[in-house]
Amino acid sequence: KTWSSPTMSPHCADEVKYGVIDKVVKHFEDLRAKGAKIGDQAIRDLVTVNGVRVTVEDGSWGLVRASSNKPELVVVVESPVSEQRMHDMFEMVNSVLRTHPEVGEYNQKI
Numbered sequence: 001k002t003w004s005s006p007t008m009s010p011h012c013a014d015e016v017k018y019g020v021i022d023k024v025v026k027h028f029e030d031l032r033a034k035g036a037k038i039g040d041q042a043i044r045d046l047v048t049v050n051g052v053r054v055t056v057e058d059g060s061w062g063l064v065r066a067s068s069n070k071p072e073l074v075v076v077v078e079s080p081v082s083e084q085r086m087h088d089m090f091e092m093v094n095s096v097l098r099t100h101p102e103v104g105e106y107n108q109k110i
Contacts, residue, residue, distance in 0.1 A: 003079050003086040009072040010097060011104030017066040017073060020100050024064050025052045027096055038092050054093075060085045062093040073103065077110075086110070 012020055025048050032043045041056035051065025051074075060079035067074050075093055079085035090110055097103045 001080075003081075003083045005075075005077045005086060005090060005110045006108060008075045008090075008106050008108055008110070009067060009070070010075065010106045011071060012066070012073045012102055014071045016102045017071065020073070020097075020102055021051050021064065021066045023100065024096055028052050028054050039088055056089075058085065060089050062089040064093055064097070072107070073097070075106075 028043070028046055029048070031038070032046055035042070037043075038054070038056050041058055041060070043054055044057050044059075045053075045055040047053040051063065053061055053063040055061040058079070058081050060077070060081060062077045063075065065074050075090070075097070077086050077089040077093060079089060087110060
């Protein structure tokens, strides 16, 4: 079984969304370079095509990218471990996004 979130889209103006994504990508690249953990999990993989998908040791992952056709970001999280781990990944991604005042409210949350 896999626990997956719906696609969640916090508002972010078209003029700034790609800059925000660049900063979020750099944040995760820096964490990985330092060997930092997310919760108690090491970062296993980072895919930085059109945003960032960060996967941790247990296979849970979080994705953040800019929407191609709306003034918003796209956030999806998933875990093969548990619903709680899926929520943990969302909290981790959301905590990074909350450091950027340009990122507004979500259309929905888990």
